[in-house]
Amino acid sequence: MAIHTITSIFLLLLVTLFSLTTAEIRYTKIKSDTRPIIPIDEFGFTHTGRLELNVSSVNLSTRNNLDLSKVGFFLCTRDSWLHVLEQLEDGDISCALDSNIVKKVYTFNSLPANQNSFETRFVETDSDQYTLVFANCYGGTLQVSMKIHSAMYNLDGKSRTKDYLSAGRTILPKIYFFFSVIYFGLATLWIYVLYKKRLTVFRIHFFMLAVVIMKALNLLCEAEDKSYIKRTGSAHGWDVLFYIFSFLKGIILFTLIVLIGTGWSFLKPYLQDREKKVLMIVIPLQVIANIAQVVIDETSPFNQDWVTWKQIFLLVDVICCCAVLFPIVWSIKNLREAARTDGKAAVNLMKLTLFRHYYIVVICYIYFTRVIVYALETITSYRYLWTSVVASELATLGFYVFTGYKFKPEAHNPYFAIDDEEEEAAAEQLKFEDEFEL
The missing domain is CATH 2.60.120.290 (Spermadhesin, CUB domain)
Incomplete structure (x- = not known):
């Protein structure tokens, strides 16, 4: 015994x-x-x-x-x-x-x-x-x-x-509401940018707007959810709205990363079969992850399957994060090959550099929000558990701002013509990189 x-x-x-x-x-x-x-x-x-x-x-x-x-x-x-x-x-x-x-x-x-x-x-x-x-x-x-x-x-x-909120989490309603206001402000700013640059707007830009709005609504519902729990011990239905917007936000965000990673709407108006397969994997996995999250939140650790559902959620989340990296890697590979063959070295080099930067930022975002934040929550005193939430939200906000800034609608951007001098300089740089790799 x-x-x-x-x-x-x-x-x-x-x-x-x-x-x-x-x-x-x-x-x-x-x-x-x-x-x-x-x-x-x-x-x-x-x-x-x-x-x-x-x-x-x-x-x-x-x-x-x-x-x-x-x-x-x-x-x-x-x-x-x-x-x-x-x-x-x-x-x-x-x-x-x-x-x-x-x-x-x-x-x-x-x-x-x-x-x-x-x-x-x-x-x-x-x-x-x-x-x-x-x-x-x-x-x-x-x-x-x-x-x-x-x-x-x-x-x-x-x-x-x-x-009824645990010490260290009692400030969460204010934190979530504060970040929701920021995202609603970003959505308003993005709408203004789309209107001002409407001649160079792609469909992906409206998709980006949807992600920001879903994130704002998700945070607003989470703020109300925690606020009701703080006062009454019950969410009074706000948890249902939170789960709905969290589900939509998760699917749209991962889909956006895949679409940007493939160059959809920027580089090409279509998706290849392998890229469609990634979406067909990521979306169902997000459904499973959200179901697991609901089970985890609505049951306490007394449940014999609680740890199992927690492990399922972590595993599915890791798989989703890994899956969305493949389209970016494929785009980088295709752009590098195109830079050597189609005679537009400067254009493709700038595209290649942009996608390299995005690849690094996505990895940093995933690593920070899935590993660093979890470690911070584990080692932080219970009185300061809110700091892990702030760290996660700041990292997410930074990722959204970077994505919007780098892929904003612009008349003169890396996807259009560049003068001869820039073309020659880019060709020389590509030649140098090839020699360095050898």
């Missing part, structure tokens, strides 16, 4: 390393579960933290000759789990609930034999990031069924109003 418990604690550590859903009022149903450790939710408490726990329909497969003080709920920090693991390995304790490090919320020995429900309120004055955990130290033999209603919040300011 000790091995089973230690394995479960390792699983809990893995779960806490992932970015958990923003805490709110949560309803959890456990049915005939024998797991020794079940993480319910995570929350960053200030010195005015509160936990309200309402558990009903409690059903244990047996109560005979069992010490029910080894079955119940407790709070612990991530560091606490490391010490609990050491205690279990050293044989100092046989159950996580026996540890003097964890904070017991309620154990089932306090539940009268003729009752199947209880309510309790826990006051947390030590500010830290805590995980609410259900422990069943008879895991594997004792089946537990119950319905859990949990609410974790902090009392905000002198008014002592309930703040």
Whole structure:
């Protein structure tokens, strides 16, 4: 049983390393579960933290000759789990609930034999990031069924109003709203540019406008979603709009990167078969990624498939990011070959340079938002988790601005004629690059 418990604690550590859903009022149903450790939710408490726990329909497969003080709920920090693991390995304790490090919320020995429900309120004055955990130290033999209603919040300011957003995330509504205003401003500016340069506008420019608008709407809905959760503990339907616009934004953004990478509308008005296949791969993968994201957000880590869905989301996201790079590589290869053969060295060299720059920027954007931001969220104190959101949004904003600036409608751009001197200079540069490669 000790091995089973230690394995479960390792699983809990893995779960806490992932970015958990923003805490709110949560309803959890456990049915005939024998797991020794079940993480319910995570929350960053200030010195005015509160936990309200309402558990009903409690059903244990047996109560005979069992010490029910080894079955119940407790709070612990991530560091606490490391010490609990050491205690279990050293044989100092046989159950996580026996540890003097964890904070017991309620154990089932306090539940009268003729009752199947209880309510309790826990006051947390030590500010830290805590995980609410259900422990069943008879895991594997004792089946537990119950319905859990949990609410974790902090009392905000002198008014002592309930703040259901975790410490470190309570500022997120303002951050998302601020960035949504920026994107609405960018959309307005882009509309002005399209009108002013309407004679040189391509279809791809309207696609870029759609991406900016979807991003703005996505951020606005996320701001309202977090704002309602902050005040009431529930999103009140704003999460549905958030998922819709997030889904559309994800598909349109990756499609835009593929279209720009292929040179569609700029270099050619059509897509080749292999480029169409990339889109046919990226779009369904984005659908799967968004479904996984909904499952992750709407369920807590107690769900046995939660980690699986998290891994699916990360895998699909990585595949999408890799897939959109291929069209840019193909365009760079085609432009390099064309620069040697069609006699327009300067034009193709400038196109080649532009697509090289875009390729580098896309890689940097993907690496920063998928790796650096995740690492920042992992190592940052729970009080400053909002900084990872700001970093991600700033990187995304920079990527949007770079894309718009480099591929804006322009009468004199790299896709049109260049004078003879520039042509000769470009030809010499291409010759030098070929010799350098050799």
